[in-house]
Amino acid sequence: MALREKSPAVINHDDQAILVDPQDIDDGPRIGLFWPEKADAIGALMKADGQNEPIKIRKNSKGAEKTWLLVTGRHRKHGAIMHGIAQISALVAKGSAERCREIEASENMDRRDIGPIEKAMFVRARADIYEGRFFDGQKGKSAQQVGQSKRWSSGASQNVLIDDEKHADLEADHSAATIAGLYGWQDDAAEAMGMSSRSLRDYLFIYRTVVTVAGTDESQGGRVHALARHPLGKKRKSVVEIGKIKNTEARKAVIDLIASDHDHQIANVNDAKIKWGLKPARSPAPEGQSKYMANATANLDRLTASSWISLATVIAEKIKPSALQAMRDAIDARLAAGEGK
Numbered sequence: 559m560a561l562r563e564k565s566p567a568v569i570n571h572d573d574q575a576i577l578v579d580p581q582d583i584d585d586g587p588r589i590g591l592f593w594p595e596k597a598d599a600i601g602a603l604m605k606a607d608g609q610n611e612p613i614k615i616r617k618n619s620k621g622a623e624k625t626w627l628l629v630t631g632r633h634r635k636h637g638a639i640m641h642g643i644a645q646i647s648a649l650v651a652k653g654s655a656e657r658c659r660e661i662e663a664s665e666n667m668d669r670r671d672i673g674p675i676e677k678a679m680f681v682r683a684r685a686d687i688y689e690g691r692f693f694d695g696q697k698g699k700s701a702q703q704v705g706q707s708k709r710w711s712s713g714a715s716q717n718v719l720i721d722d723e724k725h726a727d728l729e730a731d732h733s734a735a736t737i738a739g740l741y742g743w744q745d746d747a748a749e750a751m752g753m754s755s756r757s758l759r760d761y762l763f764i765y766r767t768v769v770t771v772a773g774t775d776e777s778q779g780g781r782v783h784a785l786a787r788h789p790l791g792k793k794r795k796s797v798v799e800i801g802k803i804k805n806t807e808a809r810k811a812v813i814d815l816i817a818s819d820h821d822h823q824i825a826n827v828n829d830a831k832i833k834w835g836l837k838p839a840r841s842p843a844p845e846g847q848s849k850y851m852a853n854a855t856a857n858l859d860r861l862t863a864s865s866w867i868s869l870a871t872v873i874a875e876k877i878k879p880s881a882l883q884a885m886r887d888a889i890d891a892r893l894a895a896g897e898g899k
Contacts, residue, residue, distance in 0.1 A: 575612045575647045575648060575649055576647070576648055576649075576650065577645040577646070577647060577648075578615065578625075578626060578645060578646060578648050579644060579645060580635045580636075580638040580639050580643065580645075580646050581639060582624050582625050582626055583613075583615055583624060583625075583626040583627070583628050583635055583648075584618055584622065584623070584624040584626065584627050584628065585628050585632060585635075586627045586628055588628075588632060588662075589659070589662055589663055589666070589679050589680055589683045590632075590666055590672075590676045590679055590680060591675075591676050591679075591782065591783055591786060592632060592633070592636070593633065594636075596633050596637075596671075597632075597633040597634075597636040597637040597640060598637060598640055598641075599637070600633050600634055600637035601634075601636070601637025601638055601639075601640045601641035601643070602637070602641060603637075604634065604637060604638060604641065604643060604646075605641040605642075605643060609634070609638075609646055609647050611631075611634075612631075612646075612647040612648050612649045613628070613629075613630060613631025613634050613635055613646060613647070613648045613649070614628075614629035614630040614631060614648065614649050614650075614651045614658075614661065615627060615628055615629055615631075615648045615649070615650060615651065616629055616650060616651045616652075616658055617650070626648070629651045629658045629661055629662055630661060630662050630665050630666070631648075634646065656687055659683060659687065660683075660684060660687050662680075662683075663680040663681075663683040663684045663687075664680075664684060664751075666680050667680045667681065667684070667751065667752075668752070673786050673791060673792045674760075674761070674764055674791075674792070674793070674794040674797045675764065675768065675769060675772075675782065675785060675786040675791055675797060676786060677761055678761040678762070678764040678765040678768070678769055678797075679765065679769060681751065681758065681761040681762065681765065682761070682762065682765040682769075684751060685762060760794060760798055763798060763801055764794070764797050764798060764801055766801075767800075767801030767802075767809065768785075768797055768800055768801045768809075768813065769782065771806065771809055771810050771813055772785050772813050772817070780817075781813065781814065781817045782817075784817035784818065784820075785813055785816055785817040788816050788817065788819060788822065788824075789822055790816055790824065790826065790827060790830075791816065796826070796827050799827045800812055800813060800816075800827055803831070803836070808831075808834065808836050811834045811836075812827065812830045812831060812834055812836070815830045815833055815834055816830050
């Protein structure tokens with residue numbers, strides 16, 4: 559089958575594409591998630607219309623079973639295998655394994671179909687790479703010292719400092735001012751990744767508090783996949799809300815409940831908390847007259863005895879004429895019971 563190739567200008571790559579057997583490409587360790595239905599759909603399009611964009615590969619290590627190691631294009635590779643495509647177009651990427659991993663993360667971060675959980679994986683992967691560069695040659699210095707020495711450097715946009723274990727509380731606080739005061743890294747990092755500083759912190763927070771608890775290994779019962787598929791897992795705000803559950807066991811339980819909710823009966827994170835028993839169910843908020851009565855009762859409860867005496871005439875005047883007898887009967891009953899003496 560003839561494969562349609564984009565011109566080098568469209569691909570933005572100088573190397574010539576080569577044809578390779580998709581079966582001879584090793585996936586290797588991946589950052590994101592694999593969606594079989596997506597691969598199937600892409601493979602069907604490739605079978606019918608040809609391949610629009612080459613995948614990226616690099617030479618595998620010596621002695622490996624397969625010649626090539628995948629850099630980007632996992633769904634295209636598996637889609638081709640699913641639909642019996644014998645050869646696919648590929649560009650041979652140059653550079654270190656770290657550079658290839660950065661390519662995988664950066665090319666996938668901006669996909670329109672990517673959800674917050676998978677995006678957090680790619681953001682974390684890029685942050686790990688930048689962190690390594692940030693500390694390169696800075697052995698013996700504290701994170702604060704490194705950050706302070708680099709925050710004014712001309713290469714600041716390439717330096718990112720993220721230390722999950724030591725500074726988890728800072729990420730959890732979502733405090734731009736606090737983190738900026740210590741390191742001054744996140745604005746430059748966010749700009750390098752094409753996102754706001756708040757978004758960067760959200761995705762790092764999601765990775766640490768949700769992805770690591772759900773498990774990044776796709777073979778772990780499919781929990782991370784199931785969570786990413788759920789409507790709540792597709793909303794960044796909801797995933798951040800899950801991450802804010804302080805108790806790790808409770809957070810894991812809520813993740814498990816949502817991941818196992820295949821019929822999507824759990825409408826929001828609060829529902830999952832209630833179902834697990836993390837917080838009691840609340841009565842529906844009062845509406846209409848019930849709301850006014852609830853507010854009036856709450857306000858009257860705040861009055862002191864002297865305030866009641868001062869307002870007695872005003873309150874009496876405010877009673878609707880049709881309710882005067884009922885009010886008098888209620889007051890007489892309390893007096894007859896010995897109250898007010």
